[in-house]
Amino acid sequence: MSSDRTIGATLVGLARALGHALVSEQVARQPGLLQAFDPRVRVAGLLGLVLAVTLSHRISVVLALLCAAVLIALLSKVSLMTLTTRVWLVVLLFTGVIALPALFLTPGDAIFTTADGGLRITAQGATTALLLIARVEAAVTLTTLLVLCTPWMHVLKALRAFRIPQEVVMMLAMTHRYIFLLAETASQMFESRRSRTVGVLTGPEQRRMTARTAGVLLSKSVELSNDVFLAMQSRGFRGDVKILSEFRMRVWDYVGLTAFLVIAILAVWMGR
């Protein structure tokens, strides 16, 4: 791969991550079904549905949960195009490639055999491949809905409600904050390197360049952590983390939570 394409691929990856985050923030601010619920209900409800998807043994139930996820997406103003490009096609591509050989490798009753008899698709193979794809599509769709419809800070506060240790929540918040800073810094470093590069770099030169960029980023990261620590200490940080929690459950939230749980329990019961 040429040096320009290598740097370009890294830049695209960094830009895509930043772009996804922006889309999430925009969708989370729109009025919609999920957005109207307390973040704790969103986290508990959607995770309950994800759990129901993994517990269901029947394709029909898993597909019904996928349809429910699509309905929730539409009511939450999440564009189907976003779900198609970000979830469904990606999952279909990766899980499809993984599931495809199962059609032929799973022993069972043949439903299709090639003319020379070399390959045969079994009913059990088709079922297992379809079940895997449907399950992953449904689970990833539900997880993506949570990601798209809940601002990150609300997810963190919801995690506190689920007794996740304060240090962990604080580290999650800080990491999220600095991912964007470091991603932008890395992006600028690669961009400036690309603008200074004339000709084609050999493979070893590209590896050295990537490692040095990562090294500079590492030094900057450690320096940044020292600065952050000094800033925290100067503001009186002594290891105790306090997070404001202004969430309040209303009747609507209890209705939503009950609905999510009823659907999840029904799906588990029907999908046994």
Add this chain to the structure above:
Amino acid sequence: MHIPDGYLSPSTCAVLYVGAGLGWYGALRRIRRTLTTRMVPLISVFAAFSFVLMMFNLPLPGGTTGHALGVTIAVIVIGPAGSIMAISIAIAIQALFFGDGGITTLGANCVNMAIVGSLVAYVAYRMISSGAAITSRRRLIAAAAAGYLATNAAAFIAAVEFGIQPLLFRNAGGVPLYAPYSLGVAIPAMMIGHLAIAGVAEGAIATGLVAFLQGADPALLHSTSGLAPDSSAAYSSTSLRSLRKLWISVALLLLLTPLGVLTAGKAWGEWNASEYSAAAGRARIAASSQNQPAPSETPTGLQRLSSLWTAPIADYAPQIVKSPALGYLLSGMFGVGLVMSLCFAMQSLLLRRRGGPGQAA
């Protein structure tokens, strides 16, 4: 290597969440005990760094590119406990914020990459670089080997998690309910890519970063170098104190081992070849398999492989001891003693190879 939701059964996910929880608990305890509030921003920024590093495309020999995990450099700079937390945080953000990797499989992903990856990288790096000076070339070899081994160990564990799914979770018609491939397919399929590409990428980026730090910021390589006498002394004294509770726990667990003889029958699938031919054994197999009759003959593979190794203390029952409970207890003590001997042997090997401060490679 990020396992999405749907590939692993809920019970596998639950077990791996418990495993990950133990790893997080241990890492957090160690961070709280040995470290100060400075570790919170350090781990956070390192998690962010690892996250960004995972997006770097690294050109590899042969014209392909690979992505690093970032676990090796995290272990080398902030130690295994910090690395377990930093990589777990990065994986959690990928799952919760970017939808990359599952939520039900978060525990599995953290066990594979953050916990197994960090521990393997740490042991490999410390063993190979033991006694080497900070600027020694041996540290580059150690970083490369640590990265390669950590990635492949994590991939192997993930492959085993995939491979046991069809063995354990099928519906009444024999259809695998989760990842459909057995260990024989999952392990080679997973390992080929990691042995050839991902492991090389992790090793290459770790080597490049250690080489960069040797020249630009060697102080960052000190914490896991084994060359700081003061810190290692503090580590030893703290470890000895903290080990007391562990010894008490091990002793209690040992005393409880005879409980095993109270359980009826054997664990499902742990049958001997001889049980397939004996009527009582066949009845036990059928009873524990939802009344599915056992095969009429002993499976040939089982028959062939079962004679390869004869355990010195078969069925946890030493021949010289008549009481099953006492036999179980003695077997447990022997097993624990064997594990401890191996650990002490590894420790003494590490200590013998560790040189003094600044000692050249």
